[in-house]
Amino acid sequence: MPTDDPRSASGCSDAGFTDADAAALYDVLCPWDARRWPGDAFYEPLVLAADAVLDVGCGTGAMLHAARRHGHTGRLTGLDPDRASLERARRRTDVEWVRGTAAEAAWDAEFALAVMTGHAFQCLVSDDELRASLAAVRAALRPGGRLVFETRHPQARAWERWSPEHATEVVDVSGRRLRVWHETLSVRDGVVTFTETTATPGGRVLRRATTALRFLEPAALDALLRAAGFTVEAVYGGWDRGPVTAESREIVAVARRP
Numbered sequence: 001m002p003t004d005d006p007r008s009a010s011g012c013s014d015a016g017f018t019d020a021d022a023a024a025l026y027d028v029l030c031p032w033d034a035r036r037w038p039g040d041a042f043y044e045p046l047v048l049a050a051d052a053v054l055d056v057g058c059g060t061g062a063m064l065h066a067a068r069r070h071g072h073t074g075r076l077t078g079l080d081p082d083r084a085s086l087e088r089a090r091r092r093t094d095v096e097w098v099r100g101t102a103a104e105a106a107w108d109a110e111f112a113l114a115v116m117t118g119h120a121f122q123c124l125v126s127d128d129e130l131r132a133s134l135a136a137v138r139a140a141l142r143p144g145g146r147l148v149f150e151t152r153h154p155q156a157r158a159w160e161r162w163s164p165e166h167a168t169e170v171v172d173v174s175g176r177r178l179r180v181w182h183e184t185l186s187v188r189d190g191v192v193t194f195t196e197t198t199a200t201p202g203g204r205v206l207r208r209a210t211t212a213l214r215f216l217e218p219a220a221l222d223a224l225l226r227a228a229g230f231t232v233e234a235v236y237g238g239w240d241r242g243p244v245t246a247e248s249r250e251i252v253a254v255a256r257r258p
């Protein structure tokens with residue numbers, strides 16, 4: 001997974017570029033590949049070792065697709081509110097796909113592992129949404145089950161690189177050459193609002209989506225997890241499972257339902 005990519009997933013498009021096109025483009029820009037991206041390599045063994053996995057904010061489902069391809073024989077469930085992403089996920093019918101937000105998760109003690117990959121956790125913006133989401137995911141886990149996710153450390157100020165100079169040139173699944181860039185609009189109280197623009201190489205804008213992401217400090221994250229009834233098993237500063245330091249760009253959390 002490109003670590004600098006905000007992996008935004010919502011917005012509106014004009015007639016030239018549909019939500020389905022945007023979901024397909026996501027998989028081109030952010031392919032799930034454990035051989036290539038350390039974050040994906042971190043999750044893959046955890047997922048393969050768990051008999052029942054809930055992928056919260058599963059997007060286009062690439063992580064669960066890979067788990068099945070790599071031999072996972074247990075229960076795999078993907079949850080996401082975005083219709084176009086889930087449509088793409090549904091190309092695999094041997095995984096359960098559910099439309100909804102984390103806070104709407106209604107399972108009762110069914111999963112050994114819940115994950116939020118690709119910084120999906122940061123889509124939980126308000127304190128109320130964070131609390132409701134954590135409560136629902138905790139309830140979906142069996143006692144002893146774990147929630148594992150990453151969130152960008154605010155000290156790394158990732159949003160400062162979300163600017164047109166860092167545009168990516170890409171060819172989409174139908175062979176169109178496209179230019180994609182992000183632009184930060186505001187940074188306020190730990191909430192970063194930015195646009196993702198998809199355009200032709202000549203600059204004709206096909207789609208512009210606005211997204212807000214929450215950036216939590218480690219202490220605030222720890223307090224939220226504990227208040228939601230989780231035991232915080234580990235907090236890493238990166239995919240190598242090292243400690244959080246002044247240079248960490250990520251906070252990787254492993255929380256357990258007691």
Ligand SMILES: C[S@@+](CC[C@H](N)C(=O)[O-])C[C@H]1O[C@@H](n2cnc3c(N)ncnc32)[C@H](O)[C@@H]1O
Nearest residue numbers: 007008009057058059082101102117118120123
């Ligand atoms: C950046 S994408 C990550 C997708 C996928 N997990 C990955 O690793 O590529 C974030 C996803 O979170 C989803 N999302 C947004 N708000 C959410 C919420 N409240 N609950 C669950 N998922 C949410 C979006 O629809 C989007 O698919």
